[in-house]
Amino acid sequence: MGHWWSRVLNFLGGAIGRAAGTALVVGFCLVVFGATPGQLVATIWNNPPQWVMSWWFSPTISIVGLLLIAATLRFNLWDQRQKAIDDLAEDMSWAIHNLLNKPPTANSAAEFVSSWESDFKSWCDKVSKKLGNKAFFTRADQLHFDRLGFVSTAPMTGHAKLDWLLAMLRLKFERLRDIINWVQQRRR
Numbered sequence: 001m002g003h004w005w006s007r008v009l010n011f012l013g014g015a016i017g018r019a020a021g022t023a024l025v026v027g028f029c030l031v032v033f034g035a036t037p038g039q040l041v042a043t044i045w046n047n048p049p050q051w052v053m054s055w056w057f058s059p060t061i062s063i064v065g066l067l068l069i070a071a072t073l074r075f076n077l078w079d080q081r082q083k084a085i086d087d088l089a090e091d092m093s094w095a096i097h098n099l100l101n102k103p104p105t106a107n108s109a110a111e112f113v114s115s116w117e118s119d120f121k122s123w124c125d126k127v128s129k130k131l132g133n134k135a136f137f138t139r140a141d142q143l144h145f146d147r148l149g150f151v152s153t154a155p156m157t158g159h160a161k162l163d164w165l166l167a168m169l170r171l172k173f174e175r176l177r178d179i180i181n182w183v184q185q186r187r188r
Helices: 004-011 014-033 037-046 057-074 077-100 109-131 139-146 160-185
Strands: none
Touching: 014 037, 077 109, 077 160, 109 139, 109 160, 139 160
């Protein structure tokens, strides 16, 4: 069950949320200032406060505006979403290089499989944690990656457990590619 504030934020979206927000602003202005927002703006426009007429006000507004523009360009949602997607692509590249193409290094096959499985599980946990970022990924995306269901194995190495783990890795790659494509197609 979500927190109460997440339900409030969900309510605030959409047309009903905009209407409720407008009503809150108008109500606040009526209670605090005794006038509607339009009347308040007209009063301030006709009788500006003294600090607005000072010599430092105009350059300060210009600097604040430029900083605001720079901040929105630097921290825009699409840029952050692309960074999250690129980060997943880097993780997939790491897995290809360090898991799929990993040369046998241990003395025995059992040691190698154990080491490989540990690296595989830590990679899966790392990717799953990144998919937990609700700003860009849904819970469905995370579950699509985490829960595989049926895994078709193909004998590749002759070691049953390693073949099964490699089949899981192949399926995780496919699912991660699906998720990356879905996120790029989303409008939000």
